[in-house]
Amino acid sequence: MIEQVSGGDRYLLFCDSCGEIEDRGFKTVQEVVIYKKAAGWKSKLRYCSDLVRWEEHCPDCQSRRRRYREEP
Ligand SMILES: [Zn+2]
Numbered sequence: 001m002i003e004q005v006s007g008g009d010r011y012l013l014f015c016d017s018c019g020e021i022e023d024r025g026f027k028t029v030q031e032v033v034i035y036k037k038a039a040g041w042k043s044k045l046r047y048c049s050d051l052v053r054w055e056e057h058c059p060d061c062q063s064r065r066r067r068y069r070e071e072p
Contacts, residue, residue, distance in 0.1 A: 001056055002032050013041070015058035022058075 001014050013022040013032050022039075026032045036043075040059040045052065 001054065002029055013056060015041075015061060016055035017057050017061040020058050020060070 001016055003012050003014060004010075005012060009027070010023075011026040011029060011032050013024075013026070013036055014020070022035070024035065026035065036056060040062070042057045042062060044055045044057065046055045
């Protein structure tokens, strides 16, 4: 998920699978979106009763499911 820090001057990117936090001084949601696309994060739309929200999954959690590149 993407969350606004209280005070509203910064955004954080959380992995909804492992809880990893990316805190890179994002100033806008747009900056977070650009970063996560470039870094290989994936978004999933999740429906919980009448709520709809985006879940974000970090590259580590994806490679755990499907390893296509192993570092030596
Ligand atoms: Zn993760």
